[in-house]
Amino acid sequence: MADPFGFLKYERKDNPYRPVAERILDFEELQIPLSEEERQKQAARCMACGIPFCHSGAFYGGGRAVSGCPNDNLIPEWNDLVYKGDYKRAFERLTRTNPLPEMTGRVCPAPCEKGCTEGLNGSGVTIHDNERFIIDTAFENGWVEESGRPSQRTGFKIAIVGSGPAGLSAAWRLNKLGHSVTVYERSDRFGGLLMYGIPNMKLDKEIVQRRVDVMAKLGVNFVANTEIGRDITADELLAQYDRVILATGASVPRDLDVPGRNLTGIRFAVDFLTETTKSVLASGNKKLGRTLEGKHVLVIGGGDTGNDCIGTAVRLGAASVKQLEITPEPPEKRLPTNPWPEYPMIKRIGYGQEEANFVQDSVLTAYATSTTEFIGDGNQVVAVKTVKVGPGFKAIEGTEETIKADLVLLAMGFTGAETSLFDQFGVQSVYDDYSTNNNQVFIAGDARRGPSLVIWGIREGRKTAEQIDTSLRIALAQ
Incomplete structure (x- = not known):
């Protein structure tokens, strides 16, 4: 050095x-x-x-x-x-x-x-x-x-379903290797999680669009508002392309099956964040009105998405914001069971939590707390019943509480990919090298390994692209 x-x-x-x-x-x-x-x-x-x-x-x-x-x-x-x-x-x-x-x-x-x-x-x-x-x-x-210009074109065509981290990473690498790439996205904009799952204050959407624009300039074809099985079939893709990558992410949110779940005002976090980002993009100045003014917001889930929901609710003028986390409060310092160089499992204050603590005096996060029922006034949620939990997440008698809530955001992560898409392509087995039992179809990112970090999606997209490139060149040589 x-x-x-x-x-x-x-x-x-x-x-x-x-x-x-x-x-x-x-x-x-x-x-x-x-x-x-x-x-x-x-x-x-x-x-x-x-x-x-x-x-x-x-x-x-x-x-x-x-x-x-x-x-x-x-x-x-x-x-x-x-x-x-x-x-x-x-x-x-x-x-x-x-x-x-x-x-x-x-x-x-x-x-x-x-x-x-x-x-x-x-x-x-x-x-x-x-x-x-x-x-x-x-x-x-x-x-x-x-850096992204291909030296020559191979004549091979690859379709990528999904434009999140894995899809964009695979598209960039395949295009640079000389293959013709088309990215299909069912939403109106490209980027997947990067565009609509992460709020603008953490990742400005101009940054995402900047990457899409340079990729398009280099020859990647982007097709929006297109869902496989509705606008184009799996068989049509397999007929038109030499290889297909399914990079649709782990898009099925974890639900909460308790009484009152069907009440109005209970929403998945990803839907709330997507709607807000669309409003930000339409605003022109990255400012929105106080659309949650007078509303009491409850966020269920303690991860990054929960923190994003808190920060978003504060910006939208919520009267109060509270957060429930089913796990115990983390320690302030590393425990002996969590030594360096492991990721430190300690208590952190996220940007959204810091903002909520700035605008309100009440305690923001209730740890070791489970939701037992949603209470409604007519069809509208107005409160949530909770209970403290101990080892094994078992309820502790006498700790029941009712929390006022006009909007409940479920931010408990995702369970996995939408497997119906796999079925359309006849995929029953997914292998470690990203290939499947259908030799034309590969799977990358969260769709393959489950909910994970953006860097994992990027790695899997790149590795899948290189695996496809190798398989195509072997086929060409035979």
Whole structure:
């Protein structure tokens, strides 16, 4: 490394968030990027460690949790190049493994930073923010379009169903390898989770559209408002294309089967967030009216989506916001059973929670709390009955409570993919190399492995593209 003592000279400095009082008035991006000089100092903190855990994805917790980058990004190399000011080479190194770093540089929880060796006794390197700097610099200089041009066309045609992280990643890689790619999306805009599942303040939709636009310019064909089985059949796709990738995500939300579930005012979080983003896109100035003024909002679920719902409800002027989490309150510090370099399972205050705490005095989150019934006035939900739970999520008698709620948002994650699409293509088996029992059909991302991080979708899209490329070239040679 250019400065092996940078981690001793410079303290960690993240891209700061805009002040709470300012940011809750609009849906503009949360972060304020550091200056170029400060970013180089942060890159200098990468300490040339002998065993860089950051770029090696080590699994634990039954194989679902990961420490370090699951995409095997060679992070120390591009940190060094940023420190030296060699931004183009940093971009080239970064995008060898990650074709969509503008997404991960904004929304990834950065398990790489938690596995950083400097984080054992320090605070870790700002890998996440460095990544955003590299790709934003690349777009400003036209390097992204330049890097994606195919050297020649192969004549092979691939259809991709779904335009989320896995679909876009696969499309980028396949197009660069010279194949003709068409992406089918049933929504009106492209990006999947990136467009409608993540609020604008976390990932500005202009960033998503910027990527789609450059891909279209490079030859990728995008078809919106098209659902397989309704607008075009699986057989038609199989007849028109050499290979088909199903990258539809894990789009089935987890429901809550308790009395009163059918009352008006109980909504899945993803539908609420999608509707809000569509309104933001239609607004022109990324500001919306106080459409929840006077409404008491209850968010059920404690993950990132729940936090996004809280931040959105605050921006829409909710009279109050409360959150229920069925798991116990996390510890303030790592437990001995959760050592470095594992991702630290500790209590965190998300941006939305910080905003709710700013605008209201009441306690926001109730931990170890389960919902037992929705109460209505006519067809409209007005309250929720809850109970505290102990080990095994068993109810604790005498802890029942009723919480006022005019809008309930179910943010409990997703159960998996819509398997009806698999049936249309005759898919019964999905293999580790992303192929299926139908040799024309491949599956990538959350549709294959279940709900996961954006970086997993990006990795699977890239790997699937390379697997398809290999299979096509073998077929051509025979």
